[in-house]
């Protein structure tokens with residue numbers, strides 16, 4: 624199979640985040656890139672991250688998976704990387720899309736420990752089970768990457784979100800280096816995960832103590848589900864409303880036009896619905912031409928549907944679904960109702976974001 628390298632690297636990039644609120648698993652990017660057995664190819668290859676993302680997508684049954692990737696400096700300076708791979712890694716590092724650390728040590732299980740996220744591993748983190756008892760005690764939080772059909776496979780459970788450490792994650796931290804891609808001025812509230820050194824939070828990249836500059840605003844993570852597949856994942860923060868639509872005017876808007884077929888896209892307005900997190904809950908405001916519906920879920924029946932009055936914010940309960948059109952739904956990432964998603968496997972069939980799609 625032939626792959627267009629640039630397209631694959633771009634596709635991988637869309638699945639990278641250093642925000643705990645968006646990530647679904649933590650991984651050592653070097654481990655994956657150096658895992659020659661995965662495809663029997665070069666000693667180091669960044670494209671293996673694409674095999675990992677596809678494997679995780681199949682495992683979780685959704686194609687908008689987001690990974691928190693940590694890379695050691697050793698990976699960034701590996702002489703066997705192509706110049707393109709080195710350039711892309713440098714950009715991911717500079718833009719804070721991956722976390723680069725001087726020394727890996729226990730960083731991946733540490734991020735898993737602080738955030739509650741599952742970890743992806745090849746060798747099972749030997750020697751670290753004593754410090755992180757859940758590596759052995761909660762096997763569904765440890766996902767194993769192995770060679771498999773189509774490139775790679777994940778073996779492990781289907782982890783439920785575990786409780787993160789609110790004392791660390793609930794604060795806004797700043798690095799002494801103001802241009803720091805993880806904790807610098809550019810990050811706003813979507814920051815990375817602190818590293819702990821003798822009980823002191825430090826910047827994982829610069830190893831300098833972090834300063835707490837305030838409390839992080841509350842946030843809710845949503846997914847966009849189109850025809851039973853998770854197509855996108857985004858965070859709504861207090862004080863920062865998010866507009867979802869075919870092609871919203873605001874640069875912070877969630878663009879969903881690319882996930883829709885022509886007739887459905889025509890029913891979705893450019894600015895369709897605005898989600899706002901206020902003191903008294905989450906609200907949806909219809910901005911569209913064809914309307915927005917909120918559906919409640921009830922254990923006793925089909926629930927209710929409410930057609931939103933244009934321009935009037937309507938309270939959205941934790942388990943409610945916001946429907947932009949039949950089959951186009953926004954729902955909290957931790958409250959996806961059973962039955963909304965098609966079974967894993969069929970999901971990846973026509974996924975436009977499928978990372979390793981071969982060229983015809």
Ligand SMILES: [Zn+2]
Nearest residue numbers: 798803826829
């Ligand atoms: Zn820093």
